[in-house]
Amino acid sequence: MSSPEPTTSNASDFVRDLVRSDIEQGTFGGRVQTRFPPEPNGYLHIGHAKAICVDFGVAAEFGGRCNLRFDDTNPDTEDTEYVDAIIDDVRWLGFDVPEPILYASDYFEQIYGWAEILITNGLAYVDDQDGETISLQRGGYGKPGIESPFRDRTVDENLDLFRRMRAGEFADGARVLRAKADMQHENMQLRDPVMYRIRRQHHHRTGDQWVIYPTYDWAHGQSDAIEGVTHSLCTLEFDSHRALYDWYLEHLPLPGDQPRQTEFARLELTHTVTSKRKLKQLVDNGVVDGWDDPRLPTLRALRRRGYPPSAIREFCTYIGIARTNSRHQIELLESFIRTELNRTALRRMAVLRPLRLVITNWPDDADGNPVVEHAELGNNPENPADGTRPVPFSKVLYIEHDDFKVEAPPKYYRLTPGAEVRLRGAYFLRCTGYTLGPDGEVEEVQCTYDPDTRSGNAPDGRKVKATIHWVSADHALDATVVLYERLFRAEVPGEATGDPFDDLDHDSREVLTGCKVEAALADTPPGSVVQFERIGYFAHDPRESLLFHRTVGLRDEWANIQKRS
């Protein structure tokens, strides 16, 4: 297995090709500007990470600028809580967010002025009908639309009505401003779309200053134009909006070049919920503990889980930009996480399900207590510069329950009666007996050690097939470890049955208390990731001492052998 070469294998994609060719041809005067435009109505997730990497990445690559702009045109669901979290998450991912941070709501006045221009030019009108009627009149796929009876109001009447809409003279929902485009257009977006709606709702930035709010379509391209965006990159579902994006811009006196929208496929991952709506339901219904519950695919959860942001960026670069709908396997993301962590994570020993092991021939000191030695273990074999640490070793140890079996299955290399294994960084050990508890479970294992194998090798050249990890019973600390299955969703065929949670794996978390870990883990900085040898990568929870979340597991050959037989 060789590691992927993220930055080179997909360095070229259709978006970069487009930008490159625009620069060569002098479109936009050779300028490149993008934007990342989230609506502050939820937390960012792994799907947004791709968009962020595309928006910021393309700009950076061509010496351009990428703004963070909040698309805050719908006060119903938006909140500063989300604004703050989004800024924080983008920065955590590793991108420089240029100041000032921008908001579509900062342009409300200008966008309003542009609406009056459209009205003046006979390209917009006030409609008194309700939403249901408007929707009905829009017609359907292959079916004609019906023009509103208010479509031919005079400019003066429209202007008057629109100003009174703004002044708050009408009730919520009583009237809307619509573009006068083409009610017969085959693209439904052009059938006189709504530009403004009346909504008395407190806005997290403009407060109660406005009672009318622009729709996405009537604000997005306009905001792009105001900021000087050249390449407005968005996901595929906005493809049919492009014609409207252009229509609005073509009828406005823009301060500069007309920005151009380009769509690409959003990121989907197996086992992963990437619907903001569903994620919010999971949080609101208490199915998970919060937006940073490590089972979630939110950036905050991934952070808590110890995913290195650099690995997420490399993954996004590697999967590239295309227009093909695709769902990547979560394993690919995980392989990037492992590759990065293998390079950087310090190795530590931990026993998740402890089994007591007694070395019957271990010597006592002068006072009759078992001798305590210190084994010198490397912190990371991938990086000798990380040095070594002393790990106390004595007569009574804990080993992983799985590392001993009374009856050894085929191809089982670890401890079993009569067999010899190596303790990581210490002696060879031979199992001489075991004790069963009242329930028939193995309670203790007895072994003898070979004093000549301190180096980890036998002077007579004999080999062992397995090296197991351990902690000294007298020196170990108690810890809690949480294991997760993927990111929270089972992959089931034909999932949509109405219940928003029926495709979710509710038992995807296993909390293990009473784990035994080496004392050095008490010094692990909160948030950092270590590798528990032979088990996997674990992140130290920043909020609790000695609580570890599994980041990703190690490739487990023994599990494969078991699966096959």
Place this chain on the structure above:
RNA sequence: UCCGGGGUCGUUCAAUGGCAGGACAGCGGUUUUUGGUGCCGCUUAUAGAGGUUCGAGUCCUCUCCCCGGAACCA
């Protein structure tokens, strides 16, 4: 039903009209004081049918399949 966008190994991303390649997954081997890492090797693909061409994944025609679109959401 209409419009738009797509269709290349199991998955995903590549391939100026010129030997279909990489990664992930899988399988086999090797190294190793982690059944980790590394290294070597193997298996598997152009949705279908015609056409243009010396030569088609790529260009043309038709068919099939998938996704998106009729919020006063974004």
